[in-house]
Each structure stands twice: as C-alpha cells, then as structure tokens.
Amino acid sequence: MATKKKSAGRPKASDKVAPAKGKLGVMVVGLGAVATTMIAGVEAVRRGLAKPIGSLTQMGTIRLGKRTDNNSPLIKDFIPIADLNDVVFTGWDIFKDNVYESAKHAGVLDEKTLLQLKPYLETIKPMPAVFDQYYVKRLHGTHVKKGKNKRDLANQLIADIRNFKKKVDRVVMIWCGSTEIFIEPTAVHESLKAFEKGLDTDDIGIAPSQIYAYAALSEGVPFANGAPNLTVDTAALIELSKKNAAPICGKDFKTGQTFMKTVLAPAFKARMIGVSGWFSTNILGNRDGEVLDDPQSFKTKEESKLGSLEYIFQPELYPDLYKDIYHKIRINYYPPRGDDKEAWDNIDIFGWLGYPMQLKVNFLCRDSILAAPIALDLVLFLDLAKRTPSLRSIGIQEWLSFYLKSPQTAEGLYPEHDLFIQSMKLKNTLRHIMGQDLITHLGLEYYD
Numbered sequence: 001m002a003t004k005k006k007s008a009g010r011p012k013a014s015d016k017v018a019p020a021k022g023k024l025g026v027m028v029v030g031l032g033a034v035a036t037t038m039i040a041g042v043e044a045v046r047r048g049l050a051k052p053i054g055s056l057t058q059m060g061t062i063r064l065g066k067r068t069d070n071n072s073p074l075i076k077d078f079i080p081i082a083d084l085n086d087v088v089f090t091g092w093d094i095f096k097d098n099v100y101e102s103a104k105h106a107g108v109l110d111e112k113t114l115l116q117l118k119p120y121l122e123t124i125k126p127m128p129a130v131f132d133q134y135y136v137k138r139l140h141g142t143h144v145k146k147g148k149n150k151r152d153l154a155n156q157l158i159a160d161i162r163n164f165k166k167k168v169d170r171v172v173m174i175w176c177g178s179t180e181i182f183i184e185p186t187a188v189h190e191s192l193k194a195f196e197k198g199l200d201t202d203d204i205g206i207a208p209s210q211i212y213a214y215a216a217l218s219e220g221v222p223f224a225n226g227a228p229n230l231t232v233d234t235a236a237l238i239e240l241s242k243k244n245a246a247p248i249c250g251k252d253f254k255t256g257q258t259f260m261k262t263v264l265a266p267a268f269k270a271r272m273i274g275v276s277g278w279f280s281t282n283i284l285g286n287r288d289g290e291v292l293d294d295p296q297s298f299k300t301k302e303e304s305k306l307g308s309l310e311y312i313f314q315p316e317l318y319p320d321l322y323k324d325i326y327h328k329i330r331i332n333y334y335p336p337r338g339d340d341k342e343a344w345d346n347i348d349i350f351g352w353l354g355y356p357m358q359l360k361v362n363f364l365c366r367d368s369i370l371a372a373p374i375a376l377d378l379v380l381f382l383d384l385a386k387r388t389p390s391l392r393s394i395g396i397q398e399w400l401s402f403y404l405k406s407p408q409t410a411e412g413l414y415p416e417h418d419l420f421i422q423s424m425k426l427k428n429t430l431r432h433i434m435g436q437d438l439i440t441h442l443g444l445e446y447y448d
C-alpha cells in the first residue's frame with residue numbers, strides 16, 4: 001500500500017511531546033554480544049552499509065485514520081524520536097576491552113563488517129563497572145570500581161552519569177549485562193527509604209543491576225533491563241522512577257523462543273485448541289550461555305521464560321483446555337554454537353473431541369541479531385517517554401511490553417504477553433500521545 005504523508009498528528013496542548021533536539025546519550029551496562037551488535041549496527045546503518053532490519057522505530061509504519069485514508073507514515077516520521085545520527089554511546093564493563101575488541105570476542109558480526117567500523121568502535125571504551133561475583137558466579141571481573149559500600153558505588157555511577165550529561169542533551173540507560181542470580185524481593189525493596197538504607201548497610205538483596213538502576217533513576221534517566229534480573233521491578237525503584245519522572249519498563253529481551261511462544265500460544269487460544277504439554281529446549285555457546293550454565297542464574301532466566309504461557313492461556317477461564325499443561329524449559333551451554341542458538345519446541349496440542357496432535361518448532365536463530373534492534377528501540381522509545389508529559393511520570397511504560405519476556409505492570413494488573421495485543425498497545429500509545437484516533441479494528445463504518 002502506498003503511504004501518503006500527512007501532517008503528523010494533532011497533539012493536545014496538555015501532551016505536547018518535546019522535540020528530540022540535540023544528542024541522545026545511551027549508557028550501556030555490559031558491552032558484550034548484544035550491546036556491541038547494537039552499537040556496531042547503529043554505526044553501520046548511519047554509514048549506509050546495512051539496513052536496520054528488526055527495528056520497529058526505524059522500519060515500521062503506523063496506520064493513521066481509516067483504512068480508506070491510505071495514510072501509513074513511517075513511525076519515525078510520525079513521532080519525534082531521536083535520529084540515529086544523534087545517538088552517542090558509552091558504557092561500563094567488567095573487562096577493559098573496547099567495543100571493537102569485545103565485538104570480535106562475541107563473534108556475532110563478521111570480521112569484514114567489524115574492520116569497516118573499527119576506528120569508531122575502538123573509541124568506545126568501558127568505564128569500570130560495579131560488580132560482585134556473588135551475583136554472577138561464572139564471571140571474574142577485572143575492571144571494577146572499589147567503594148566502601150553500595151551507596152558509595154551508586155555515587156560513583158552517578159558521577160559517571162553527570163560527566164556524560166555534559167557531552168549530550170539527554171540520557172537513557174540500558175542493562176545489557178549478564179544475568180544475575182535469582183533474588184526474591186525482601187523488605188529492602190519495599191520502599192525507597194528502605195532501599196537507600198540498604199545501600200548504606202550493603203544489603204545482600206541489592207545486586208549490581210539495582211545499583212545502576214538506582215543511579216539512573218536518581219538522575220532522572222530512563223532505564224531498560226535486557227536481562228531477567230530483579231532490578232527495577234520493586235516498589236522501591238518504581239517509587240524512584242515516578243518521583244524523578246524517569247520511565248522504566250519490563251525486563252528480558254523477548255527474542256527467540258519466547259517470541260515464538262507469544263505468537264503461537266495466542267493462536268491456539270483464539271481457536272480454542274487445547275495444550276497438554278510444551279517442552280522447550282535450547283543450546284547456545286556464547287558468554288550468556290556460560291553464565292546461564294550456573295544454576296542460580298538459570299533460575300532467574302527460567303522464571304522469566306515460564307511466565308508467558310500461564311498468562312496467555314488463562315487456565316482459570318479455560319480449565320478444559322489449559323489446566324494441566326506440562327511446561328518445561330531447558331537451556332544447555334554448548335560452546336561450538338557460539339551466538340547461533342538453536343531452540344526446539346515440542347508442543348502437544350489437542351482438538352475436536354480431545355484428539356491429540358503435535359507441533360514442532362526448530363528455531364535456528366542468532367541471539368544478538370534478534371536482540372540488538374530490540375535494545376535500540378527500547379532506548380529510543382524510553383527517550384520519547386521521557387519527553388512526553390503524560391508518560392514520563394507514570395513510571396512503568398506498559399506499552400513497551402512488546403519487547404520483553406517479563407512485562408511490568410501496575411500492581412494487581414496481569415501482564416499482556418500476546419505479541420499482537422502488545423503491538424496494538426504500543427501503536428495505540430503512539431497514536432494517543434500524538435492526538436490521533438485510536439484504531440479499534442471495529443470497522444463497521446465501512447459498511448454504513
């Protein structure tokens with residue numbers, strides 16, 4: 001369908017999205033496979049060497065008005081998001097490697113591509129990280145900040161943020177660091193006051209990812225979490241996010257297997273097809289796989305991956321179809337595959353009169369190739385949220401659930417995992433903030 005550019009939107013006076021003027025600084029925690037693939041990719045796109053495939057902000061369109069209006073501009077022409085040429089990267093890592101060296105080590109992008117980008121990638125050198133091996137057993141950090149307690153470490157990160165703010169106009173932070181051990185929220189997470197006291201007393205419930213998030217939110221900087229760690233999904237940090245108008249969203253990039261789950265499960269449910277079992281297994285050989293080989297980090301990932309089916313199937317509403325699903329997830333570290341993960345799903349389903357059937361999905365994907373555009377979109381959309389009066393002070397940006405395995409919601413609200421509901425929610429949020437009519441897909445007006 002041909003797209004026709006019209007004057008984009010009619011912003012309400014109360015919700016005028018501020019323009020994306022000047023430089024957007026992106027602070028990346030963990031310059032590993034995903035982060036370096038994102039950074040190198042952005043530079044390749046800026047130089048016209050490749051297309052930003054997989055990125056909704058760069059390639060997606062949005063329908064405005066009726067189907068007969070024939071008006072579907074690019075999202076980036078409709079809303080004021082930062083131009084890629086205005087994006088500036090920096091970050092922290094527990095190893096000293098610059099982004100070129102780290103990308104080479106990750107082995108996601110080929111040598112030829114990396115060599116073309118080398119002069120730029122070498123300029124991004126990580127700042128020393130806040131790290132404690134207690135929270136990621138398989139890593140031994142060598143490029144790490146020292147501090148007398150967790151409060152001191154948070155203050156050092158705040159100093160890093162303030163320094164960076166001198167060079168750019170706006171800042172967003174994203175966690176692309178390793179998966180930390182499974183932590184349940186405790187009293188220290190119940191309020192901002194308790195959390196700040198916990199920083200002073202080195203509370204064990206405060207992992208490094210929470211210290212970064214605290215530093216970002218304290219500075220009014222939006223924060224995204226690409227890993228499944230307990231990070232901003234606590235009352236304490238939600239409070240800080242609202243207090244300082246620093247948007248947050250859910251966690252854990254929704255890339256391979258869970259992406260497919262949240263497409264297939266809604267299809268079964270829409271047709272009232274029953275499911276008795278869903279066995280998901282993965283092999284991967286990158287550093288992420290090595291970290292997840294530790295049972296405590298795996299537990300964090302498992303919890304994040306398990307949630308989606310339960311919420312999509314709503315067994316309490318459909319006991320005959322989904323009450324007894326056996327759902328199992330396995331992740332095995334298998335070095336020969338590097339970043340080229342392979343996932344298998346065996347799904348036992350049943351149809352009319354209970355007759356059983358099976359579906360097999362074998363996804364040979366590239367983990368970081370799928371994750372990089374998600375990381376980029378999250379950063380650009382969080383920056384947009386920060387510039388939008390009706391979004392910046394509400395804390396959780398549920399409309400970004402589209403990108404995440406574990407969406408975050410207001411207390412008492414169940415999360416939407418269905419990818420197509422999430423996509424509609426995201427696009428309607430964009431229409432809403434730009435003063436456009438929402439699209440309900442009712443469509444009766446075409447038959448008047």
Ligand SMILES: NC(=O)c1ccc[n+]([C@@H]2O[C@H](COP(=O)([O-])OP(=O)(O)OC[C@H]3O[C@@H](n4cnc5c(N)ncnc54)[C@H](O)[C@@H]3O)[C@@H](O)[C@H]2O)c1
Nearest residue numbers: 030032033034093129177178179227253255287288367371
């Ligand atoms: N690739 C995907 O498809 C995908 C999908 C969902 C979630 N994730 C998550 O994204 C995260 C990054 O994945 P990856 O494949 O890039 O892993 P990676 O191991 O290549 O990179 C992680 C980087 O974080 C660094 N790091 C660890 N702790 C840190 C700290 N406290 N401070 C600063 N740096 C720290 C490590 O040194 C490493 O360089 C992981 O938690 C992973 O589970 C990835």
